[in-house]
Amino acid sequence: MSGRRARIVGCGSALPRRVVDNAAMAETVETSDAWIVQRTGIRQRHIAGEGEKTSDLAIAASRAALARAGVEAEALDLVVLATTTPDNTFPATATRVQAALGMTRGCAFDIQAVCSGFVYALAMADNMLRLGQADRALVIGSETFTRILDWEDRGTCVLFGDGAGAVVLEATASNGATVERGILSTHLRSDGRLHDALYVDGGVSSTGTIGHVRMNGKDVFKHAVNNMAEAVLTAIETNDLTVEDIDWLVPHQANSRIIEALCRRLNFPIERVVVTVDRHANTSAASVPLALDEAVRDGRIEAGQLVLMEAMGGGFTWGSVLARW
DSSP states (O other): OTTEEEEEEEEEEEOOSOEEEHHHHTTTSSOOHHHHHHHHOOOEEEOOOTTOOHHHHHHHHHHHHHHHHTOOGGGOOEEEEEOSSOSSSSSOHHHHHHHHHTOOSSEEEEEOOGGGHHHHHHHHHHHHHHTTSOSEEEEEEEEOGGGGOOTTOHHHHTTBOOEEEEEEEEEEEOOOOSSOOEEEEEEEEEOGGGGGGEEESOBTTTTSBOOOEEEOHHHHHHHHHHHHHHHHHHHHHHTTOOGGGOSEEEEOOSOHHHHHHHHHHHTOOGGGBOOOHHHHOBOGGGHHHHHHHHHHHTTOSOTTOEEEEEEEETTTEEEEEEEEO
């Protein structure tokens, strides 16, 4: 099966209807639009409504991706859902998506790598398609991250939003062409020693509570720039490319200052970076597929272009996926 390659054939996304801008945030927490924009670039975020679950957003994004790919759910062999905010402790939220779509074969499971989750999920699905364990896969990043925020902590509550993005992968046989479309390589890393820089202070086995996000912003900023730059350069070097060869960078949408610092580190033009953080805020595992879907739908990403996706999340986890569209 060494001649197989996974190709993204459809994208989709979903956002909650409720939009909360910075002025509204300033009514409930000590902050201001100017303070938030200056430090994060965020102007608004979508927040899940009462009863709106992670699976609801995932199902909507998945249906959009399947429709654009022209693939029926019955043809899927695999669903991988990246989330930090599952519907229930168990079963996997992916199985709820599987049932809602009418997929009755193959397998479905969740993966947890926080903001790097979609990159991790894409790598897992890519490996399974390459090995012949599946022919078609649905890969999703979906979060209702605002459910785990401390709304009195202005250092974190202004940063996050909710949403979902999904892609459909199909395995194709390599034809020996010099330029082939599909996922070229994936690269994953983690370092558990940095747990305390970004974590949730709750959990089933530790406190029996859901808990809230806690973050050391300075540490996260420093490691985010370093680690995401490493992930980008690893992908480029592995494929014997240069920074100039990359047509589009689709980074995790954590903070505009992090994205700008990353571009300076790589000497990469900001004009070739897909940025949605101003409208979506940080949607954790959903941020990369949300940005990817927007850039595909508006025509920025075109067939044959090199697209590099990368992210970093709590743990710390980080990684990248390079694809020729």
